[in-house]
Amino acid sequence: MCTGRSGSLLRTSLWSKAETGMTDRLVCACNMVSEKEIVQALKKGATETPDIQRITQAGTSCGRCLMTIDRMVEDYERMHPRDPQGKLGF
Numbered sequence: 001m002c003t004g005r006s007g008s009l010l011r012t013s014l015w016s017k018a019e020t021g022m023t024d025r026l027v028c029a030c031n032m033v034s035e036k037e038i039v040q041a042l043k044k045g046a047t048e049t050p051d052i053q054r055i056t057q058a059g060t061s062c063g064r065c066l067m068t069i070d071r072m073v074e075d076y077e078r079m080h081p082r083d084p085q086g087k088l089g090f
């Protein structure tokens with residue numbers, strides 16, 4: 001689901017809510033995957049959109065949500081930089 005929202009301030013606000021469990025917005029309508037589930041996958045070590053797809057199934061049907069997932073991954077990586085060796089080994 002592309003919200004059309006842009007701007008880091010708005011996204012930062014959204015992340016704060018997602019990380020504290022204050023929001024559970026649906027990101028992938030095809031597979032009923034919420035923002036909270038994607039954040040959980042990121043916290044478990046997912047570092048790329050394909051990781052999110054494998055863990056949650058989000059973005060594995062029509063693909064309309066892929067841009068939103070990409071943005072979430074980028075935002076998370078920017079806000080939570082990690083050791084390159086910390087990538088999940090699927």
Ligand code: FES
Binds near residue numbers: 029030059060
């Ligand atoms: S909305 Fe996510 S795959 Fe269709």
